[in-house]
Amino acid sequence: MKKPFVTKAQVEDIVKNYPTPFHIYDEKGIIENAKAVYDAFSWNKGFKEYFAVKATPNPVLMQILKAQGCGFDCSSLTELMLSEAVDAKGSDIMFSSNDTPAEEFVYADKLGAIINLDDFTHIDFLEKTLGKIPETISCRYNPGGVFQMSNGIMDNPGDSKYGMTKDQIIEAYKILKDKGAKKFGIHAFLASNTVTNEYYPLLAGQLFELAVEIKEKTGVALSFINLSGGVGIPYKPDQEGNDIYAIGKGVKEQFEKILVPAGMGDTSIFTEMGRFMMAPYGALVTKAIHEKHIYKEYIGVDACAVNLMRPAMYGAYHHITVLGKENAPLDHVYDVTGSLCENNDKFAIERALPEIEKGDYLFIHDTGAHGYSMGYNYNGKLKSAELLLKEDGSVQLIRRAETPRDYFSTLDCLGVMEKLYKIMDGGK
């Protein structure tokens, strides 16, 4: 059973100020989960979670995580800017980018961020760009092949564009050391949305063994090992979620088995979770505005794939609760659609739901990560507001909804703005 963190009565109250659709985030859930993450890894002295900013790039939410001790994982100019704006400094920022423009390396270095090199050739590129190699540097590893867990194949690193091969990464540490780097890290992201407690421990085991090999072959003792993201959440109501304490314990066992005997017991563990930190604590609230009966039954809502792209892009499942009908029988089957001129603009396909009437509010679960942030402006549709349900029960607007002015603002290089302003202002 998935339970919404707001009731129908709360939503009826909220829409008096902020009309649907909107994303809403649950501060209490975010804080409790972040505390659990830190608790589960408290055995590691240097543990730090670098929240993957791309998942939910909102400074208010970033500040909530920062207060719990989180840093930020960035991979673009604007993500670095957001991190600077919430006063994240130096090693509180991880720059895990790829195909990186020179000016982003310059900015990351100016902020003192830890730069995580995606490729062997970036050593040279970085040195030429900055005129030096930073004292602290990290390298991203790609073991190739398939990444397999006991429940079958999970992901395909051999097909992914990220990271360096094993030979390259070993050579990279030698070169970086020769060029004066003093503190080293390793990073790998081998499987996405893993709903199993096995992923991090398995990845950690591989990285810890590699760390020992790197020390033997290059004399570089890694200061930190970054397990990156990939810890999943149960989008479907019948899935069992990850237990972060079991995950922390599993990583600790590998740590004690591999790193401690190699004299590397002071290595810090870093993570860069996005989804696990935020997805369950955000939802898209949308109103049913149409019903349509043709070859199938359709419910049209006031949100569309612009607000939440995962179903259209990946066929991803997002659970839907019809607020006020939590206990009603699921005796209707609907496609729940948005208004884009794209037939994949469907939040649910042939989903068993209670009978939906126009005006009902639908709570689309687990949109707190890779939800709002993946949005776009296709069909000229405008992106929604973001709201925060605070611990004291009050609601704060943390991003206003886009207006036509926002959508047209990049046309200000043309002569049409005067006319557009007139149209937007209703001809006045």
Ligand SMILES: *Cc1c(COP(=O)(O)O)cnc(C)c1O
């Ligand atoms: C996307 C990303 C993450 C976060 O991934 P989740 O699956 O949301 O945990 C972390 N690190 C890097 C480099 C990423 O690209």
